[in-house]
Amino acid sequence: MNTDRNHLDAETVAAWIDGGLDSASLAAAEAHASNCERCQELLATVSRTMPATGVVTTTGSLKAASISAVWWRWWMAPIAATAAAVTLWMVVPQERLQQVATAPPPKVAAPAEPAAGARARDEAAPSMAQATEPRRRSPGEGGAARANEQFSEDKRKAEEAPREAQQKPQASQEKLGAAAANVADADAAKDRRDNKAEDRFARVEAEPARAPAAPPAAAAPAESAATIGNAITQLRKQAAPLVIVSPDPRYRWRATSDGIDFSVDGGRTWLPVRLPQGEVVTGGASPAPLSCWLVGRRGLVLVATDGTNFTRIPFPETVDLASVSSPELRIAIVTTADGRTFRTENAGRAWRQQ
Amino acid sequence: MDTASLADFYDRAAAGRWNVAHDHFAAALERSSAKAFAGRSPTPSELDQYYRSLHLSDLALACACGEGHEAAWDHFVTEFRPALYRAADAIDRTGGAREMADALYGELFSRSLFRYFHGRSSLATWLRSLVSQRYVDRLRETQRLDPLPDEPVGGDKPSGLSDKRSDEGPDRHRFAAAMQAVMAAAIAALEPRDRLRLRCYYAEDMTLAHIGRVTRESEATVSRQLARTRKAMREQIEQRLQSEQGFSAAEVRDCVSSMIDDAGTLDLGKLLNVRKKTAADRSNDEDAS
Numbered sequence: 053m054n055t056d057r058n059h060l061d062a063e064t065v066a067a068w069i070d071g072g073l074d075s076a077s078l079a080a081a082e083a084h085a086s087n088c089e090r091c092q093e094l095l096a097t098v099s100r101t102m103p104a105t106g107v108v109t110t111t112g113s114l115k116a117a118s119i120s121a122v123w124w125r126w127w128m129a130p131i132a133a134t135a136a137a138v139t140l141w142m143v144v145p146q147e148r149l150q151q152v153a154t155a156p157p158p159k160v161a162a163p164a165e166p167a168a169g170a171r172a173r174d175e176a177a178p179s180m181a182q183a184t185e186p187r188r189r190s191p192g193e194g195g196a197a198r199a200n201e202q203f204s205e206d207k208r209k210a211e212e213a214p215r216e217a218q219q220k221p222q223a224s225q226e227k228l229g230a231a232a233a234n235v236a237d238a239d240a241a242k243d244r245r246d247n248k249a250e251d252r253f254a255r256v257e258a259e260p261a262r263a264p265a266a267p268p269a270a271a272a273p274a275e276s277a278a279t280i281g282n283a284i285t286q287l288r289k290q291a292a293p294l295v296i297v298s299p300d301p302r303y304r305w306r307a308t309s310d311g312i313d314f315s316v317d318g319g320r321t322w323l324p325v326r327l328p329q330g331e332v333v334t335g336g337a338s339p340a341p342l343s344c345w346l347v348g349r350r351g352l353v354l355v356a357t358d359g360t361n362f363t364r365i366p367f368p369e370t371v372d373l374a375s376v377s378s379p380e381l382r383i384a385i386v387t388t389a390d391g392r393t394f395r396t397e398n399a400g401r402a403w404r405q406q
Numbered sequence: 407m408d409t410a411s412l413a414d415f416y417d418r419a420a421a422g423r424w425n426v427a428h429d430h431f432a433a434a435l436e437r438s439s440a441k442a443f444a445g446r447s448p449t450p451s452e453l454d455q456y457y458r459s460l461h462l463s464d465l466a467l468a469c470a471c472g473e474g475h476e477a478a479w480d481h482f483v484t485e486f487r488p489a490l491y492r493a494a495d496a497i498d499r500t501g502g503a504r505e506m507a508d509a510l511y512g513e514l515f516s517r518s519l520f521r522y523f524h525g526r527s528s529l530a531t532w533l534r535s536l537v538s539q540r541y542v543d544r545l546r547e548t549q550r551l552d553p554l555p556d557e558p559v560g561g562d563k564p565s566g567l568s569d570k571r572s573d574e575g576p577d578r579h580r581f582a583a584a585m586q587a588v589m590a591a592a593i594a595a596l597e598p599r600d601r602l603r604l605r606c607y608y609a610e611d612m613t614l615a616h617i618g619r620v621t622r623e624s625e626a627t628v629s630r631q632l633a634r635t636r637k638a639m640r641e642q643i644e645q646r647l648q649s650e651q652g653f654s655a656a657e658v659r660d661c662v663s664s665m666i667d668d669a670g671t672l673d674l675g676k677l678l679n680v681r682k683k684t685a686a687d688r689s690n691d692e693d694a695s
Contacts, residue, residue, distance in 0.1 A: 072527050
């Protein structure tokens with residue numbers, strides 16, 4: 053562990069995060085941070101403060117898994133973290149261990165094995181084969197397609213791992229299998245979290261660039277909700293911040309890519325408002341100076357009566373919401389991305405489709 | 407820097423909007439390059455390329471704020487103060503980082519801090535990094551002052567061994583100590599970037615996306631590289647158990663089985679430098695879930 057005082061300063065870390073370091077400086081920073089607990093914590097902390105890019109919505113710790121489980125998962129599990137492969141490796145490692153003991157790392161794939169657990173072997177074999185590959189590969193090797201393919205394959209295997217572990221027939225393997233399955237489950241939770249974010253990323257990135265669409269009217273054409281939802285996302289990315297002005301123009305809210313800000317001085321100064329992480333706001337309305345309705349993706353409806361503390365209101369459908377109007381606090385009329393309207397007259401306790 | 411180049415960068419930075427003095431702007435550029443090229447003299451073309459890569463408009467704004475330009479400060483307050491407080495909230499959802507953001511804001515108001523912004527990042531990222539640095543350093547300082555935990559019963563045992571398994575075989579302690587030693591060695595032998603990825607993912611519990619931001623890689627690449635490192639680690643551990651600990655193949659198998667059977671016996675926190683979770687961390691965990 054690095055104990056020197058030449059820690060990375062805030063400016064250097066910021067430059068690192070924003071890609072402002074040259075290759076030599078970056079290598080030096082990486083070399084230091086890889087051995088320095090304090091700088092690792094700083095990097096992790098800064099990364100938590102970075103605004104969501106429309107895809108990254110989760111930070112913090114994996115609650116379900118203890119650090120022990122996580123550690124053991126990565127150490128003992130091969131690339132796909134499959135419990136089956138782990139069990140197989142643990143139970144039938146003889147040939148490989150002998151090779152390790154007597155010779156340099158082998159250049160061949162895993163040795164042939166009995167027919168039992170054929171599928172597990174199929175998954176384990178490439179892992180073992182990969183273990184014999186040269187240690188260093190450039191990060192970009194194989195290109196994006198290969199990386200994506202590998203990632204999808206990892207995901208598939210991770211999802212199959214617990215199932216595979218449960219199917220192992222050998223009694224002697226059950227204990228190890230169960231332990232490994234627990235580890236794989238814990239890891240799969242984190243992987244799913246990351247994968248979910250990546251899926252969203254892929255969706256957003258895959259959206260074709262298009263001209264901003266007008267917000268759907270009440271009698272919108274039968275365009276798919278997804279298409280309109282995507283258009284809303286594009287609008288949010290491209291347009292100026294959404295500003296919601298209350299009847300008293302000193303009080304207003306604005307939605308930025310960072311989140312929601314609140315102003316009590318007509319927009320001269322803004323203070324951030326805490327929202328559930330990762331929520332995307334698409335519309336808002338203010339019926340009174342400190343009251344504000346916000347709507348967003350996937351049925352998001354929020355209301356605040358003091359300007360800053362927003363409470364989530366249940367909405368009957370998990371559908372993208374496009375806009376809201378509110379003549380008074382108890383009444384809100386929400387338009388969905390597919391053009392339907394819902395109305396509440398009791399501050400969101402009940403909704404009626406119009 | 408020649409006058410024409412300075413004028414060009416001045417225009418690119420729209421520094422005229424804030425009436426930044428040319429010599430102040432030139433001094434800011436020079437401070438920036440002095441830090442970036444510390445210890446060596448860049449060629450003129452390197453310097454030109456470097457200046458072009460900077461966040462020049464943010465640098466001009468920082469210069470203007472440092473000079474006490476009122477309109478620039480108003481702009482900074484409008485556009486960047488929310489980011490500062492949002493960063494504080496993201497760091498500690500209990501509000502514990504707010505006072506640091508307040509203190510930072512006060513320092514910014516007194517102008518002196520702006521001279522440490524060099525335009526290598528955006529102003530917003532710099533602010534996030536500043537408040538993060540204050541938070542981490544304060545946290546670590548606090549931890550240094552925390553009383554040490556009570557000595558565990560049987561304190562002369564190898565680090566990381568629990569009492570729980572002490573009655574389960576004579577090799578148990580030997581296996582655990584050997585495993586801890588080879589793991590530590592295998593971690594230390596990794597390439598810095600591999601080690602950084604690993605620690606970010608497992609010790610700091612950063613997401614793939616956040617790690618990718620640090621390593622300038624896609625999430626898929628981070629995932630692939632983590633998997634590759636895991637595999638290399640496993641192989642390293644097998645080899646080291648035999649070559650450094652003198653284990654036979656059967657002992658390696660038994661050692662691994664023993665450790666898997668009870669995964670909680672290694673001092674993993676020490677190996678991965680995991681600090682004790684704070685109340686703020688726990689709150690953030692709950693929010694993230």
